[in-house]
Amino acid sequence: MEQKEIALIGKIAAGMTHDMKNVLAIINESAGLIQDIFAYSSKNANPVDKMDKMDKVERALNSVKKQIDRGADIMTKFNRFAHSMDEPVSQVTANEIVEQVVFLMHRFAGQKQIELIAKPRRRDKNFSTNPIRLLLAICMYVDYYLSELSEAKKIILMPIKSSKEIVFGIVIKGYSGKEKNDRVSFAELPEMGDTLNFLNAGIHPLKSPDQPGVKFVISE
Amino acid sequence: MKQWKVLLIDDEDEFVTTLAERLELRGIHALTETDGQEALARIKTDKPQVVVLDIMMPGVNGLDVLRHIKRSHPGIPVILLTGRGTTSEGVEGMRMGAFDFMMKPVKIEDLISKLSDALEIPKNQKK
Numbered sequence: 247m248e249q250k251e252i253a254l255i256g257k258i259a260a261g262m263t264h265d266m267k268n269v270l271a272i273i274n275e276s277a278g279l280i281q282d283i284f285a286y287s288s289k290n291a292n293p294v295d296k297m298d299k300m301d302k303v304e305r306a307l308n309s310v311k312k313q314i315d316r317g318a319d320i321m322t323k324f325n326r327f328a329h330s331m332d333e334p335v336s337q338v339t340a341n342e343i344v345e346q347v348v349f350l351m352h353r354f355a356g357q358k359q360i361e362l363i364a365k366p367r368r369r370d371k372n373f374s375t376n377p378i379r380l381l382l383a384i385c386m387y388v389d390y391y392l393s394e395l396s397e398a399k400k401i402i403l404m405p406i407k408s409s410k411e412i413v414f415g416i417v418i419k420g421y422s423g424k425e426k427n428d429r430v431s432f433a434e435l436p437e438m439g440d441t442l443n444f445l446n447a448g449i450h451p452l453k454s455p456d457q458p459g460v461k462f463v464i465s466e
Numbered sequence: 467m468k469q470w471k472v473l474l475i476d477d478e479d480e481f482v483t484t485l486a487e488r489l490e491l492r493g494i495h496a497l498t499e500t501d502g503q504e505a506l507a508r509i510k511t512d513k514p515q516v517v518v519l520d521i522m523m524p525g526v527n528g529l530d531v532l533r534h535i536k537r538s539h540p541g542i543p544v545i546l547l548t549g550r551g552t553t554s555e556g557v558e559g560m561r562m563g564a565f566d567f568m569m570k571p572v573k574i575e576d577l578i579s580k581l582s583d584a585l586e587i588p589k590n591q592k593k
Contacts, residue, residue: 260550264522267549267570268478275484282491302487309480356524455536 248440251382254389262324263354269317276306276313276402294314297376323349330377338377340405340412341366346381351388355401360390373412373466375445383441384462387449395421395458411463414442418458471495472581473514475505477523494514494581502526506534508570509542512519516565516584517544521555529559536563543584547572570582 275346283299291299327350344364355362384403391401399420406413442448445464452459474482479500486496492575497512499505504527509517517535521528532544546559546567556567564586568577 252535258485263551264549268481271571272478272481272484275481275488278574279488282488286491306484309484313480357522357527429536 247379249389250386250436250443253383257354257389258327258350259324260386262320265320265353266317269320272313273310274281276309279306297431298355327381331380334376335374336377337372337374339370340414341370343377343380343384344403344414344415346407347384348389348390350381351392354389354392358396360392360395360398361400362388363400363402365402367405367407371405371412373390373464375412375464378405379441379446380464382439383438383445383447384414386436386438386441387460387462391416391418391458397421398458406461408463413464414462415452416460416462417452418461467510469493469495470516470581470585471497471512473497473499473505473508473512473517475499475502475517475523475528477501478520485574485577491576492574492578494578502528502531505531506538509535509539510538512526514542516581517542518581519544519564520547520549521559524547529555529562532559532562532564545580545584547578556587 260337280303283303287299288295317419327346330346344366348362348364353361388401391398397420398418400418402415402417402419404415404417405421406415428455438449447462447464450461450463452461472489474496475498476482479498480499482500483502486498489496495587497508497514501507502523505517505519505527508514519526519528519531519535523531528546532546535542535544540563543565544559544563546556546564547570548556548567549570550556551569553567556564556569566580568580570593
């Protein structure tokens with residue numbers, strides 16, 4: 247594994263743990279609010295005040311429950327990501343890959359106010375690969391576009407139909423490209439020769455060399 | 467005693483609203499904003515005495531908000547909140563003029579103590 251791949255794993259892990267701290271911060275405040283309500287309650291409070299307090303307690307408890315679900319979802323997906331390093335080669339599906347990349351990178355897209363979405367195919371495709379290196383390779387292109395295309399509105403990740411190859415499209419929407427076209431040209435993409443060779447993969451333009459977005463093609 | 471007016475800025479809506487309710491129970495007037503740009507406008511109109519600001523926010527991030535506050539309202543102390551496990555961002559924020567930083571999750575007593583320090587209120591008048 248290359249240094250830039252290890253650095254990306256660190257960045258992703260930092261993002262996940264940051265999200266978990268936010269989850270815990272909300273649970274902390276909600277539990278604290280419930281404690282406060284009891285601590286500040288007067289035994290002689292009128293019925294309206296009591297109703298208001300019960301309503302606040304219920305909202306705080308709902309918030310705790312919601313954040314526990316959010317935290318569990320983050321941890322389940324992060325655990326799946328960690329297990330993608332278990333075996334050098336395993337069976338994956340194209341839809342799983344795009345969905346996992348969106349999960350791993352969505353918070354970084356959110357910081358740039360760019361929507362990152364997966365568009366799974368109705369007919370999913372199974373194939374063998376090194377899952378962690380494939381995930382990181384696609385994440386790296388997404389990361390590149392997030393840092394270079396701050397004006398973009400949306401990045402769509404989707405498996406593209408192909409009979410002989412496994413193809414993923416990384417499609418940029420809402421970017422005019424007028425001012426920074428030189429910075430987003432195909433030639434400027436991150437240098438990932440070793441990773442692409444390892445995965446038996448290649449990168450191709452979507453339509454023309456100036457079109458932001460690429461096709462990530464794995465030969466079977 | 468004059469009531470404190472605090473502006474809480476964090477993109478996690480449930481976090482700021484719940485924290486605001488807890489501060490209100492303690493007699494502290496707490497305003498909330500979840501967007502950096504809107505928070506800057508709110509500072510202009512509502513003139514809080516102190517700002518509690520999350521560093522990591524989408525769009526205009528916390529350090530950008532801090533930079534704007536220090537330019538337009540240098541007298542308003544800013545306490546940064548960070549979800550990071552390292553102090554580097556907080557230290558960077560203090561270099562930019564933040565009063566101090568705290569790591570999430572925060573204890574309410576610690577936050578109130580920090581607010582009190584930021585407002586230079588003598589300890590014996592503390593809430």
